[in-house]
Amino acid sequence: MELTWTGVLLLLCIFFTLISSFKMYKKKGQLPPGPTPWPILGNLFQRDVLPLYKHYQKLADKYGPVFTVWNGSIPMIALCGYEVVKDALVDHSEEFGGRIDIPAVRRIFQNKGLTTTDEKKWRELRRFTLSTLRDFGMGKKKKSERVQEEALCLVEEIATTKGQPFNPRRIFASAVSNVICAVIFGNRFDYKDKAFIEKQKIIESQIRHSVSFLGMVYNTFPKIVEFFPGPHKNIFAEIESICDYIHEKVDLHQKTLDPQNLRDYIDCFLLRLEKEQNPSEGIYTLEDLVIMVYGLFIAGTTTTSHALLCSLLVMAELPHIQAKVQHEIDEVIGTNRTPSMEDRLKMPFTNAVIHEVQRHQNGTLETYPRATTCDIKFHGYTIPKCMAIVPVFSSVHFDPLHWETPEKFNPNHFLDENGQFRKKDAFMPFSAGKRACPGEALARMELFLFFSALLQNFTFSLVGDTKDTDVMSFLKDFRNNQYPLIRAVKRSVDTCGQ
Numbered sequence: 001m002e003l004t005w006t007g008v009l010l011l012l013c014i015f016f017t018l019i020s021s022f023k024m025y026k027k028k029g030q031l032p033p034g035p036t037p038w039p040i041l042g043n044l045f046q047r048d049v050l051p052l053y054k055h056y057q058k059l060a061d062k063y064g065p066v067f068t069v070w071n072g073s074i075p076m077i078a079l080c081g082y083e084v085v086k087d088a089l090v091d092h093s094e095e096f097g098g099r100i101d102i103p104a105v106r107r108i109f110q111n112k113g114l115t116t117t118d119e120k121k122w123r124e125l126r127r128f129t130l131s132t133l134r135d136f137g138m139g140k141k142k143k144s145e146r147v148q149e150e151a152l153c154l155v156e157e158i159a160t161t162k163g164q165p166f167n168p169r170r171i172f173a174s175a176v177s178n179v180i181c182a183v184i185f186g187n188r189f190d191y192k193d194k195a196f197i198e199k200q201k202i203i204e205s206q207i208r209h210s211v212s213f214l215g216m217v218y219n220t221f222p223k224i225v226e227f228f229p230g231p232h233k234n235i236f237a238e239i240e241s242i243c244d245y246i247h248e249k250v251d252l253h254q255k256t257l258d259p260q261n262l263r264d265y266i267d268c269f270l271l272r273l274e275k276e277q278n279p280s281e282g283i284y285t286l287e288d289l290v291i292m293v294y295g296l297f298i299a300g301t302t303t304t305s306h307a308l309l310c311s312l313l314v315m316a317e318l319p320h321i322q323a324k325v326q327h328e329i330d331e332v333i334g335t336n337r338t339p340s341m342e343d344r345l346k347m348p349f350t351n352a353v354i355h356e357v358q359r360h361q362n363g364t365l366e367t368y369p370r371a372t373t374c375d376i377k378f379h380g381y382t383i384p385k386c387m388a389i390v391p392v393f394s395s396v397h398f399d400p401l402h403w404e405t406p407e408k409f410n411p412n413h414f415l416d417e418n419g420q421f422r423k424k425d426a427f428m429p430f431s432a433g434k435r436a437c438p439g440e441a442l443a444r445m446e447l448f449l450f451f452s453a454l455l456q457n458f459t460f461s462l463v464g465d466t467k468d469t470d471v472m473s474f475l476k477d478f479r480n481n482q483y484p485l486i487r488a489v490k491r492s493v494d495t496c497g498q
Contacts, residue, residue, distance in 0.1 A: 032077060041220075059080075076369055085396050095376045102369075104222070148340065169305075352421055
């Protein structure tokens with residue numbers, strides 16, 4: 001009897017595999033070319049295909065700038081090179097402005113906030129958030145002043161290392177996170193606050209998991225993976241604890257809300273909720289507020305702190321670049337005041353260095369595909385509605401048609417012949433088009449003010465034998481969790497040209 005049931009199960013497995021394979025290969029013939037997928041698994045276990053930021057060049061050389069890869073039985077259209085990505089995200093922003101259903105995102109965000117599939121709700125919440133982040137202050141401190149104050153706190157914290165080796169990762173993450181915390185919660189946290197640090201670690205674990213191989217497996221076979229133990233179990237439980245914490249904050253804000261004295265994003269949202277004209281539409285809800293705050297906390301902590309950390313590691317590895325940045329800081333700012341956003345126009349080289357660091361970074365944007373909102377003819381192919389679209393931003397930032405020396409760290413990419421800063425269209429660290437990052441302006445501000453304040457006060461160097469240390473690899477792999485120790489030596493007044 002057991003043998004009979006084993007045979008039946010085996011036949012069923014073979015049957016469903018054949019059915020799945022038939023559907024995949026039928027669909028494959030209607031899509032742009034690409035590497036041949038395995039039945040059910042797609043290209044998931046083909047290490048010369050995924051992740052795309054590592055293998056896009058070889059695939060684009062073989063199949064062209066528009067090709068198909070398979071995440072399990074789900075096809076995704078990859079877009080490579082500046083011209084193709086711009087054509088999709090900017091010139092056809094509405095057609096390529098949808099979002100696909102990602103199981104992990106659905107599990108965490110519950111179709112709330114900016115992850116909602118309700119287009120009207122998404123537009124309204126995005127508009128409200130952009131407006132609030134842009135205008136927040138209500139006659140109080142400007143965002144730039146908040147960042148300047150946090151930059152001073154960061155300088156004081158690093159000064160306590162007294163030139164001894166330290167791991168900068170946690171300090172930088174706390175500083176950057178404090179800026180968004182001041183905006184959404186109305187307060188900052190001490191760098192040694194254990195609960196604050198624990199929340200940062202939870203978010204970092206979520207991001208690492210989302211871009212990891214196990215994360216791809218979860219999003220491919222969520223119902224199967226949910227039956228097994230693994231890191232996803234702990235991550236989801238920890239995220240729920242953060243959302244519970246945000247709920248408590250929201251409850252406290254409701255009890256102390258003063259419409260004439262709005263303290264932060266939560267207050268602004270609660271006031272907007274009270275004024276909601278059509279509550280039946282459910283655009284502004286407490287559940288959406290919690291998810292919005294959690295999303296802002298993630299976006300305002302991880303990528304910006306990683307960019308800041310990488311910029312200092314690059315300065316430590318390239319002392320001649322660091323010296324040139326410090327010379328510009330000395331000439332424009334000196335030592336008697338904190339850097340301001342007005343200084344950026346007078347500091348083209350410093351601005352160019354920050355941009356070049358971002359150009360080399362591989363973030364998490366490719367982990368969250370777009371989707372087509374209608375059938376569209378694009379670069380010789382007919383792409384159907386609701387198709388997952390993956391703009392490969394690494395291919396934009398290393399496009400040889402738009403960068404003189406794409407593989408090298410070269411700040412001159414962002415400088416004209418007169419040494420003045422120049423914008424580059426082929427620069428998309430915050431994505432582009434309809435779903436570009438809403439926190440882009442705040443992130444740019446933080447990077448400039450933190451970076452300038454740190455190099456105004458310290459000279460950074462790597463610790464130990466650095467012959468085999470390849471700092472650029474940290475920019476290219478967001479998942480890397482091991483950073484070298486650095487040393488921050490206080491610059492003297494004479495060194496700063498005073």
